[in-house]
Amino acid sequence: MATNKKLEKVFRDPVHNYIPVSNQTIYDLIATKEFQRLRRIKQLGTSSYTFHGAEHSRFTHCLGVYHIAKQITEMFTKNYPETWRPEENLVTQCAALLHDVGHGAFSHTFEGIFDTDHEAITVAIITDETTEVNAVLRKVAPDFPEKVASVITHDYENQQVVQLISSQIDADRMDYLLRDSYYTGATYGEFDLTRIMRVITPVDNGIAFKIQGMHAVEDYIVSRFQMYMQVYFHPASRAMEVLLHQLLKRAKVLYPTQKDYFAMTSPRLIPFFENQFSLNDYLQLDDGVMTTYFQNWQTHPDEILADLSTSFINRKLAKSVKYDRSDEADLAILRDIIEKIGFDPDYYTAVHSNFDLPYDLYRPELENSRTQIEIMQKDGSLTELSELSSLVKALSGTTHGDNRFYFPREILKADTLFKSEQEAFTSYINNDYFLGKAGKK
Known part of the structure; x- marks a missing residue:
């Protein structure tokens, strides 16, 4: 393996204060165009609209995950020479830094609209020899990109490394909970x-x-539960997701008959409309590019696309009510x-479901089984967390969230032309035996 020359770079971070980088490979990865x-x-x-x-950005989060992983691997190297191999430090830190590079x-x-997969693209960025990320990793060793990628796909032989990056309590989750809490x-x-950093082993x-840190x-676990219920599943953020989904769906429907228009106003989306995109095509898109396209579409002659684009740009949100499966x-x-009132239900209504399992036991029979959290007793034996914590036991195996039906808020406004329809609609959503029972947001 290549050796890294010493350097000292520092990133000032609002969550972790200082994030020092002293490894040339890490610094070179940060400098790549993909990162x-x-x-x-x-x-x-869309949560920034709420x-x-x-x-x-994903940039700040990935730096934070790297920082946590670096601290843990250095502590493992110092305190656990019999159970942790120091040669795992760099692969762990690189995987932590790059875990979201494909978003x-x-x-x-x-x-959901264009059938892309950010995890598969993360692996492609790491392993494709045309990327700057791959070139940096290959300087470490010819097979190093594949090693880092195998951590992302959970196939890496050392599950200690995999669980530090992806488990029910890992560097990724620890950073995004603190970071999202801070910024929201x-x-x-x-x-x-x-x-937690003192008791992880x-x-x-x-x-x-x-057990001292149980x-x-x-x-x-409780903080994670609260963030999902109060922030990640917020009805207004989901309303923006629904609006974005309907907007892109409409553009995709219009594209086959209006290729010249979209080539002029949103050229970097063409490969996705055609379902023939390359890795480079994917990397050309970001939130700013997409928002510019939506601004362009506000003047499109199609009333639905123009209206949805304007609603997204100006945060004109749909209303929503909770519903149960029995209400479908x-x-x-x-x-x-x-x-009947005049809105196309294919674009102006939607159902949106968000559910989360705050904590679960390891169930190997499931397709996507979770690693459970193990607590080390003073005698060195391991006990699953919910066996020791009544609080976690109460959350273990329980799913939380809701289904929502989204509709135009204009439906609830007075309009003599559609008074009977509006009254019928209002009657439904206020019925104690139907949607209104769960409450409007």
């Missing part, structure tokens, strides 16, 4: 990172946490009413 692109991708997507401070413009919403102004995501085939781990037959009635 610098993350400055132009928001960490929380929490106005949430303008932070695209408006991440998950874009993926919500305090729900705060927990004692310093204490490598064990055979994974990581564990000493309450800090408990606090982390009634949603068709609501869509019919909305269509």
Whole structure:
């Protein structure tokens, strides 16, 4: 393996204060165009339309994850020479830094429309010999890019490394909870990172946490639960996701008959409309490019595309109500009413579901089984967290979230032309046996 010359660079960070970089490989990765692109991708997507401070980027988050991983690997090297191999430090730190490098413009919403996969693209950026990231990694060793990629795909042979990057309590989650809490102004995501860092320990085939720090781990689980319920699943943020989805869906429908228009106003989307995009095409897009395209589409002759674009640019959100699966037959009635009033239900109504499992036991029979959190007793034995914590036990295996039906807020405004339809709609959503039972947002 190539050796790294010594250097000392410091990034000032609002969450971790100083993030020092003393490894040339890490610094060179940060300087690559693929990683610098993350400055132009928001960490929380449309949540900044609800929490106005949430303008932070994937770049800042990835630096934070690297910083946490670096601290842990250095502590492991110093304190656990019998169970941690120091040669794992660099691969762990590189995987931490690059774990989100494949995220695209408006991440998950874009993926749903154009069938992209940010994890697969992360692996491609790491392993494709045309990228600057790959060139930096190959300087370490010819097979080093594949090693880093295998951490991302969970195939790396040392599960200690994999769990530090991806598990129910890892460097990724610890950073984004603290960072998102800071930038949204919500305090729900705060927990004692310093204490957790003192009690984390490598064990055979994974990581564990000493019992002295169990309450800090408990606090982390509760903080994660609160952030999902109060921030990540906020109805207004989801309304913007729905609007973005409908906007892109309409553009995709119009493209086959209006190729010249889209070639002029939004050329970097053409490969995605054609479903023939390259890695380079993907890397040309970011949140700013997409927002510029939406601004262009505000004057499109198609009323639906122009209206949805204007609504997105100016944050004109749909209303929503909660619903249960048993209500789904009634949603068709609501869509019919909305269509009679003059809104195309294919673009002006939507259902959106958000559910999360705050903590779960390891269930190997499941397709996407989770690693459980192990607490190390004073005698060295391991006990699963919920067996020791009644608080975590209460959350373990329980799913939280809701289904929402989104519709134009104009439906609720007085209009004599559609008074009977509006009254029928209002009657439905206020019925104690239907959607209104869950409440409007």
